[in-house]
Amino acid sequence: MTTPALEVRNLSKSFPVGRGLFRAGRLVRALMPTDLVVMPGETLGIVGESGCGKTTLARMLVGLLAPTTGTLEIGGKPLDTSDRRVSSQQIQYVFQDPISSLNPRKTIRQTMETPLRVLFGMDAAARAARIAEVFDAVSLRPEFLDRYPHEFSGGQAQRIGIARALLAKPDIIVLDEPVSALDVSVQAQVLNLLAALKEEFGLTYLFISHDLAVVEAVSDRIAVLYFGSVVEVGPAAAVFARPHHPYTRLLADSAPVVGRPLARRADGAGELPDPLDPPAGCAFARRCPKARERCRSDAPPLATMGDDRLAACHFPD
Amino acid sequence: MPVFLKLVFRNRLAGAGAIIIAALVLTCLLVPVLPLADPDQTDTAHRFIRPFSEGRLLGTDHLGRDLLSRLLWGTRLSLAVGAVAALLAATFGTLIGVTAGYFGGRVDAVLMRGVDMLMAFPYILLALAIVAALGPGLLNALIAVAAVNVPFFARNIRGISAGLAAREFIDAARLAGEGHLRIILTELLPNVLPTIIVAVSTTIGWMVLETAGLSFLGLGSQPPQADLGSMLGEARPALITAPHTLVVPGLAIFVIVMSINLLGDGLRDALDPRLRSGALARPSPVTLIERAEVPAARAAPGFLDLDALDTRFRVGRRLYKAVNGVSLSIARGECLGLIGESGSGKSVTALSIMGLVASPPGVITGGAVRLEGEDVLALPYAALRSLRGRRVAYVFQDPLSTLHPLYRVGDQLTEAMRVHDRITDQEARARAIELLDTVQIPNPAERLSAYPHELSGGMRQRVGIAMALANDPDLIIADEPTTALDVTVQAQILALLDQLRRDRGLSILFITHDFGVVGQLCDRVAVMYAGRIVEEGPTAAVLAAPAHPYTRRLIDCVPELGGGKRALTAIPGLPPAVDSLPEGCAFAARCDRARDVCRTGTLDLAQTGGRAVRCLFPETTATEDRA
Structure with a gap:
């Protein structure tokens, strides 16, 4: 069996709230203990709505946030973020807002040179050659290098963001809503570019988005997050077509599709539970049409659903 | 740089300040080579000579020393001390502020509470205490003045650094392998620098004044050395008999501080990006309308007709044709979808309908907006205002920015009614509850007293819709009302809008970039590209x-x-x-x-x-x- 590109065991994150200098605060669980495996060359899509913990998960994967519990292994070796020169070459990140991820007072060249200098200690000629190579790969014109971030459109800036991630020669790239700030016509350009780069450089992607259709179009497998927990994992083609978890079904039914009539009174109304006061059982029970007594008292674990799928539900579809 | 200077000189007072400061600095630099009398040379035989006497342009003081020479040497010293103190305070304040803002958490708490303690002492008392501890002398006065001003810089810089440290480009720098020191020096500091420059330029005046204060009390420069404060102090006993000895340094302090402050204000304005884009004036309540001719009314007017509407933005010498001859028609009870990418002009079209495009820079240069055949753009302001909200209401994309954060939801709802109707408190409250119930907010009576931040995004957008419904309008213009919402919430809001339309016979102009949404909600759709309608028809x-x-x-x-x-x-x-x-x-x-x-x-x-x-x-x- 091949070694997974990324393996996450029992990873969780809690944030203290209301803590003062002399006052201990309470803990809010942003991500419940989570297991994930991503194989080399695979694209794992992660979907969920705001507040489900997808950005917390992404930031822990690249070491921008320290996990509360759990381990992270890349290519079978634990990720050590204390030495960025190693970890940054293993896993990189592409940000949601392409413009604000670029320093407004640096030219693109200055921004691009930093990782090459810090991570590889390249000299000026080697840096210029490498930047030209990567710029060519993401089809950006070399004259862009001497401009400042505000001179770019969203789509161009996102190409620059992708180029910066590629400079570090990572094996894995975490894409955190990479196209949600872009117009649809540009969104398709960037998605196709990502697919081409993956082929060319043999990359592994974690693609995080709230847009179900986009995730489905780019992913091999999809994990659905709700209230800090993975509620369903499966092949992209199957998860939304034949959902096992009622929340996945609600998501799939809510996505606006041409020709599908609007529900008169939408099902699954109601909202996320209060993170300061999480419910005892299944977090989705209050919105779930199939919830029974057992759902409100004990939380369902992520269990195998016959085929290559997992779902956390006592009464799966 | 010339653009920058032009911006500074656009404010005439700031320009005057800049010229005076430049002249003063130049003079102070030239003082050692100017043919001046020795400032410390006493000549008691010629004490208190009046100004404009021969050879003594500004007269002499109580020891017969030449006032012009003392004034110039004193100004040189005071300005130097002020500038050095400001730089010292800025350096230490920035160090503390950037460290606290970048690292946050405990570091921030400890550093900033220390700064708070420093601020808890009355300002001049603290300076006095420092000088008392170190002993009198100009250098010690400088240290004292710099020390008491460190908190001002620290707090200012800390706020900005904390905001910047949370920005994504700092995370990106971390992922590029940069260490803390490098991030602070190469990523954070360049972005903080403009603020530091403005703060320094506005505080030098203060520093000059405070050093003068300490010298006046005899704690700063020691005799015979002249600075502006000690000159004032020494002249005080002769206030009645020889007022010019006091007036000369007093006026000098006034002119210096005034011109530095005026220049500082000008610098601050010039560095403000809003000013750069030319938006100096406040937008007028109605979009500027400059129509050469008004197109003829349609033979069969609909409920709302836009006829060849042109909206332009005039920014400097550029003319942006945001809306270019757009014609649309909405019937009663109809939902028209307006679809396009960002920059296509769909939002400007929507805002033009009720003259809500900000002017400057927006101008409606042609076309007509007809509500039941009446040309809205020809109406006087009062009549147009009575249409806004009452007959045509707007729902915007981000309810968090359109709802006032400091007022309760109920107050904002009743305010929307009171603009058009005189009703009692009880009536207003009852209607507000009814409205929240209409938009399916649970426990409407309780929610009236909630603040916008206490509601989720979906609930806030429901409140936004309730406000739009407050005056029972005929048309709702919804500008990407579900774009900021999650899909499950979006489905709820769309279902709500659809139901309201059918129950109340509302017309809806629904602006979006999402074909799925248009397909579910709209009867007809118009597609915009680069300011023009390129296609229209049944959805x-x-x-x-x-x-x-x-x-x-x-x-x-x-x-x-x-x-x-x-x-x-x-x-x-x-x-x-x-x-x-x-x-x-x-x-x-x-x-x-x-x-x-x-x-x-x-x-x-x-x-x-x-x-x-x-x-x-x-x-x-x-x-x-x-x-």
Whole structure:
């Protein structure tokens, strides 16, 4: 069996709230203990709505946030973020807002040179050659290098963001809503570019988005997050077509599709539970049409659903 | 840099300050080589000589020393001390502020509480205490003045650094392998620098004043050394007999501090990005309307008709054609979808309807907006205002920014009613509860006293819709009302809008970039590209068989759920900038059907049956032979 590109065991994150200098605060669980495996060359899509913990998960994967519990292994070796020169070459990140991820007072060249200098200690000629190579790969014109971030459109800036991630020669790239700030016509350009780069450089992607259709179009497998927990994992083609978890079904039914009539009174109304006061059982029970007594008292674990799928539900579809 | 100077000099007072400061600094630099008397040379025989005497332009003081010479040497010293103190305070304040802001958490708490303690002492008392501890002397006064000003810088810089440290480019720098020191020096500091410069320039005046204060009390410069404060102090006993000894340094302090402060204000304004874009004036309550001619009314007026509407933005010498001859019509109870990408002019079209485009820079240069046949743009302000909210209401994309954060939801709802209706508190409250119930907010009576931040995004947008409904309007203009919401909440809001439309006979102009949403909600759809309508027709027909290549390709770009993993068709290139539109079809450069004829002349919106398209070679039927 091949070694997974990324393996996450029992990873969780809690944030203290209301803590003062002399006052201990309470803990809010942003991500419940989570297991994930991503194989080399695979694209794992992660979907969920705001507040489900997808950005917390992404930031822990690249070491921008320290996990509360759990381990992270890349290519079978634990990720050590204390030495960025190693970890940054293993896993990189592409940000949601392409413009604000670029320093407004640096030219693109200055921004691009930093990782090459810090991570590889390249000299000026080697840096210029490498930047030209990567710029060519993401089809950006070399004259862009001497401009400042505000001179770019969203789509161009996102190409620059992708180029910066590629400079570090990572094996894995975490894409955190990479196209949600872009117009649809540009969104398709960037998605196709990502697919081409993956082929060319043999990359592994974690693609995080709230847009179900986009995730489905780019992913091999999809994990659905709700209230800090993975509620369903499966092949992209199957998860939304034949959902096992009622929340996945609600998501799939809510996505606006041409020709599908609007529900008169939408099902699954109601909202996320209060993170300061999480419910005892299944977090989705209050919105779930199939919830029974057992759902409100004990939380369902992520269990195998016959085929290559997992779902956390006592009464799966 | 010349642009920057122009901005500073646009404010005449700041310009005057700049000139005075420049002259003063130059004079102070030249003092050692100027033919001046020795400032410390006493000559008691000629004490208290009046100004404008021969050889003594400003007279002499109580020891017969030349006042002009003392004034210039004193100004030189005071300015130098002020500048050095400001730089010292800025250096230490920035160090503390950047460290606290960047690291946050405990570091921030400890550092800033220390700064708070420093601020808890009255200002001058603290300076006095420092000088008392160190002993009198100009250097110690400088240290004291710098020390008491450190908190000002620390707090200022800390706020900005904390904001910057949370920005994504700092995270990106971390992922590029940069260490803390490098991030602070190369990423954070360049972005904080403009603020530091402005703060230093505005505080030098203060520093001069405070050092003068300490010297006046005898704690700063020691005799015979002259600085402006000690000159004042020494002149005090002769206040009545020889007022000029006091007036000369007093005036000098006034002029210095005043001109530095004026220049500082000018610098601050010049560095403000809002000023740079030319938005110096406040927007007027109605968009500027400069119409050469008003198009004739339609033969069969609908409920709302836009006839060849032109809205432009004038920014400097550039003219942005944001809305370019847009004609639309909405019937009673109809929902019209207006679809387009960012910059296509869909939001400006919506705002133009009630004259809500900010002026400057917006100008409506042509066309008409007719509500039941009446030209809205020709109405006086009072009449237009009574239409806003009462007959035509808006729902915006982000309810968090359109609801006032400091007022309770209920107060904002009742305020919306009171603008148009005189009603009692009880009536207003009852109607507010009813409205919240209409938009399906649970426990409406309780929610009236909630603040916007206490509600979730979906609940806030419901409140936004309730406010729009407050005066029972006939038309709701919804500008991307669900774009900021999660899909499950979006589905709820769309269902709500659809239900309201059917129950109340509302007309809706629904602006979006999402074909799925249009397909579910709208009867007809209009597609905008680069400020023009390129296609219009019944939603089902347009979505099933788009006639304009842009519509077709835009639909193809959007992945639909259930399609599985696949490559997407993209539209190459970018939309043209609306300040330099090409001749002919604006989409020609990106279109795979474009021919040479597409790039010449102007294209009309060709009407056939219920559909219209602005294209010479539309997608459907075999019309290709027309050229």
